[in-house]
Amino acid sequence: MTDAIFSIENLSIDSTRGGERTRIVDGLSLSVRPGEVYGLVGESGSGKSISMMTAVGLAAPGLDVVSGEVTFDGTRRDARDQRALRRPLSHGAALLFQNAKGALTPFLTAGRQVERTLRKAGHRRNLRSEVTELFRVVGLNHADHGHKYPHQISGGQAQRVAMACALATNPRLLIADEPTTALDVTTEGELLRFLTGLCRERDLAIVLIAHNLSLVSEHCARLSIMHAGQLVETGERDRIFATPLHPYTNGLIEAVPDLDAPRELVPLKGTVWGGPPGHERCRFSHRCPHAKAACDAGRPPEVTRPGQTVHCILHAEEPA
Numbered sequence: 001m002t003d004a005i006f007s008i009e010n011l012s013i014d015s016t017r018g019g020e021r022t023r024i025v026d027g028l029s030l031s032v033r034p035g036e037v038y039g040l041v042g043e044s045g046s047g048k049s050i051s052m053m054t055a056v057g058l059a060a061p062g063l064d065v066v067s068g069e070v071t072f073d074g075t076r077r078d079a080r081d082q083r084a085l086r087r088p089l090s091h092g093a094a095l096l097f098q099n100a101k102g103a104l105t106p107f108l109t110a111g112r113q114v115e116r117t118l119r120k121a122g123h124r125r126n127l128r129s130e131v132t133e134l135f136r137v138v139g140l141n142h143a144d145h146g147h148k149y150p151h152q153i154s155g156g157q158a159q160r161v162a163m164a165c166a167l168a169t170n171p172r173l174l175i176a177d178e179p180t181t182a183l184d185v186t187t188e189g190e191l192l193r194f195l196t197g198l199c200r201e202r203d204l205a206i207v208l209i210a211h212n213l214s215l216v217s218e219h220c221a222r223l224s225i226m227h228a229g230q231l232v233e234t235g236e237r238d239r240i241f242a243t244p245l246h247p248y249t250n251g252l253i254e255a256v257p258d259l260d261a262p263r264e265l266v267p268l269k270g271t272v273w274g275g276p277p278g279h280e281r282c283r284f285s286h287r288c289p290h291a292k293a294a295c296d297a298g299r300p301p302e303v304t305r306p307g308q309t310v311h312c313i314l315h316a317e318e319p320a
């Protein structure tokens with residue numbers, strides 16, 4: 001995709017535990033445009049965080065980046081060289097995590113946290129007014145909250161302070177890793193609407209990582225669905241919801257309650273990593289109602305349909 005500001009191609013990561021090597025991310029590719037909130041969805045443990053942290057040069061020690069290329073702002077880099085990858089991304093990208101309160105420094109007021117980030121980003125003049133402006137941008141009143149310590153504000157307010165810190169570096173890419181999981185539903189909705197607006201106003205590219213498909217579908221026009229380290233389906237939200245092609249996507253959609261048309265929810269059977277070892281196969285086969293021998297015999301083929309790409313043998317066999 002030529003107009004993407006951030007793209008990942010064929011990222012694979014191995015982890016070795018107890019002498020056993022496991023491919024925890026297997027050939028992930030995705031790309032995000034400026035002004036877009038892109039969703040990365042999957043159950044807990046499917047590899048969303050590890051993929052995105054590695055793509056910005058923050059792979060945990062001990063992980064082996066086997067392959068992958070990351071393009072940011074027009075320059076392509078080998079993901080195996082994490083240091084080289086981290087340098088440009090540490091200036092152009094910001095990260096938001098689930099527990100904002102825990103991420104803020106407990107002995108610094110909310111205002112000082114933002115001021116410190118501004119200083120680190122090289123700002124020296126008009127710091128007070130820049131902090132006040134960043135508070136305004138994230139929907140907080142500096143006079144009310146700037147002097148408070150993290151334990152004196154709510155989880156939603158702490159997440160807004162974390163956002164102000166993130167915006168202080170003027171990023172072009174924001175990776176938001178389950179940023180609202182610890183918040184109540186109303187605050188969650190408010191914050192995500194706010195993030196979406198921010199993304200449009202500032203032409204910011206956002207990758208929203210979440211396990212909740214309905215949440216992502218509300219805020220992202222394009223998304224990727226991940227299972228056990230592999231992407232199973234990618235594409236436009238409307239197409240994916242209208243005609244889910246992968247049995248896993250279908251399972252996730254069936255598990256989402258629909259208040260307008262109540263129906264029996266169908267929980268997904270099995271666990272993410274419950275299948276036989278080896279990555280040269282479909283990793284959903286042990287949970288799939290349509291599985292056949294061929295699913296375990298090789299990697300699932302990538303099949304492209306208008307606005308959608310699926311990795312599944314079922315669709316390789318039918319005409320486009």
Ligand SMILES: Nc1ncnc2c1ncn2[C@@H]1O[C@H](COP(=O)(O)OP(=O)(O)OP(=O)(O)O)[C@@H](O)[C@H]1O
Pocket residue numbers: 015016024042043044045046047048049050051060061062063211273
């Ligand atoms: N530092 C590490 N070294 C080795 N394996 C790891 C490491 N961190 C995570 N893993 C494993 O990698 C897999 C993917 O983890 P990851 O945290 O990326 O999942 P996730 O989809 O983001 O889940 P969650 O929503 O729970 O954060 C899991 O099986 C996890 O146990």
